[in-house]
Amino acid sequence: MSDKRNSETLPLAWIMPGALLLLWQASSSLGWLSANILPAPLSVLASAWTLTLDGTLPHNLGVSAARAVAGLLIGGGIGFGLGLLTGLSRISERLLDPTLQMVRNVPHLALIPMVIIWFGIEEEARLFLVALGVFFPIYLNTLHGIRNVDPQLIEMGRVYGMSPRRLFRRVILPGALPSILVGLRYALGIMWLTLIVAETIAAKSGIGHMAMNAREFMRTDIVVLSILIYALLGKLADSATKALERRFLRWNPAYRR
Amino acid sequence: MSKNNGAALTLSQVTKRFGDTPVLHGIDLSIAPGSFVAIIGKSGCGKSTLLRVILGLEPASGGSVASDSDAAHARLIFQEPRLLPWASVAANVAVGLGERGDGPDGAAAARQALADVGLTGKADDWPSTLSGGQRQRVALARALVSNPTLLALDEPLGALDALTRIEMQSLLENVWQAQGFTALLVTHDVGEAVALADRVLLIDAGRVTLDQPIYLPRPRRRGDPAFAALEGAILERLLDASVSAGSR
Numbered sequence: 001m002s003d004k005r006n007s008e009t010l011p012l013a014w015i016m017p018g019a020l021l022l023l024w025q026a027s028s029s030l031g032w033l034s035a036n037i038l039p040a041p042l043s044v045l046a047s048a049w050t051l052t053l054d055g056t057l058p059h060n061l062g063v064s065a066a067r068a069v070a071g072l073l074i075g076g077g078i079g080f081g082l083g084l085l086t087g088l089s090r091i092s093e094r095l096l097d098p099t100l101q102m103v104r105n106v107p108h109l110a111l112i113p114m115v116i117i118w119f120g121i122e123e124e125a126r127l128f129l130v131a132l133g134v135f136f137p138i139y140l141n142t143l144h145g146i147r148n149v150d151p152q153l154i155e156m157g158r159v160y161g162m163s164p165r166r167l168f169r170r171v172i173l174p175g176a177l178p179s180i181l182v183g184l185r186y187a188l189g190i191m192w193l194t195l196i197v198a199e200t201i202a203a204k205s206g207i208g209h210m211a212m213n214a215r216e217f218m219r220t221d222i223v224v225l226s227i228l229i230y231a232l233l234g235k236l237a238d239s240a241t242k243a244l245e246r247r248f249l250r251w252n253p254a255y256r257r
Numbered sequence: 258m259s260k261n262n263g264a265a266l267t268l269s270q271v272t273k274r275f276g277d278t279p280v281l282h283g284i285d286l287s288i289a290p291g292s293f294v295a296i297i298g299k300s301g302c303g304k305s306t307l308l309r310v311i312l313g314l315e316p317a318s319g320g321s322v323a324s325d326s327d328a329a330h331a332r333l334i335f336q337e338p339r340l341l342p343w344a345s346v347a348a349n350v351a352v353g354l355g356e357r358g359d360g361p362d363g364a365a366a367a368r369q370a371l372a373d374v375g376l377t378g379k380a381d382d383w384p385s386t387l388s389g390g391q392r393q394r395v396a397l398a399r400a401l402v403s404n405p406t407l408l409a410l411d412e413p414l415g416a417l418d419a420l421t422r423i424e425m426q427s428l429l430e431n432v433w434q435a436q437g438f439t440a441l442l443v444t445h446d447v448g449e450a451v452a453l454a455d456r457v458l459l460i461d462a463g464r465v466t467l468d469q470p471i472y473l474p475r476p477r478r479r480g481d482p483a484f485a486a487l488e489g490a491i492l493e494r495l496l497d498a499s500v501s502a503g504s505r
Contacts, residue, residue: 251342251384251385
């Protein structure tokens, strides 16, 4: 049933984007749209090709991806750790959670002037911003996930003689996982957004830097290419989380296909 | 399925208070090994608390519970199946084995326990794909897989439809007869108590107010006049208890 529906809607879904792309290319070719406003799709494609050949694009892509992953691992790791701590221990929760909830309301991008004063435009500045950005969604959703594990299942585990360690591995962690993965998806969105801003404002390499550099020379094709690459990276990260959800939440009818 | 001896239980002057509220008043009971005892009473009478005190899940405020078998051999079945939704049916049954359940022996024992409750072929399914009755059977297999000497059931069939309930009652009677554990069934259904138990205890306001042995031959038939008479008599006592408790 769902297979049939997919095969019917898939070609339909591609008609609109295809038509828009054709319209865009046609208006550029016919001179209705100045290349200074919006470059033609084909020239974006051409600059992607030349930048790949001269190594600029792969280099900057690698730099940006490494920053994103490092920031995610640091911020997400700390967020997950503190989420577990506050979720599993009432004392830690009373000690840490009110402060963290307060700090959460500070928009992390508002810290950019301070971050530049602290770290300059070195690598630490961007790592700090990305780590701070991904920290909160992962922290909050880990805490929320653990708090919302069915207490009846925890009681069952205790009555059936599970050790605290086993109870955590068999009941609490799997029960919190759906919420943790939601946190991860939010975090990935914030990760790219933070990186775009950080690289555009203060960087000597990376996709954002490539875009700002291109702006100085009015190379709108490279700017549009950078935007598209960010979109693609965002989509890629989202698909990766979806794959994780399908792998780890197979038991849940909502995630089964 | 190995036939093991049931646990014998002796309760002397067991009391339980939650704060200043007394729940159980000096309960004296002696339960024979391998017997099937039903505990009935209106809700809030303390019957579930009594079960939890016997299992050691709640400490008694006074008196003692003595058993000839250690606590590791007691198993509890809840009103809800309480299966782990992220574990397969077989893995859920293996929970009953503890650390032993992780090995190949555990998997084999889990499959055998599933076969005993009539769920062969469901071992690799997710609990979410099972019906309510099937889930409660998995919970029964999880409780029985470790060959308990005492099986405590806290209104285990309360959430099931009437037909599934009767099926489960006969399944319960069969495994009890095959395994020989001591069974303690808390229920609000007098018919269920009379159908299954050797002895029915009525708890009212924290005291045992009726201790009724049931000598009907098994398997018991609900339409039987002796069955109906006994059920009627116990139900009347239960209603009396409710009225007197309500007027207090």
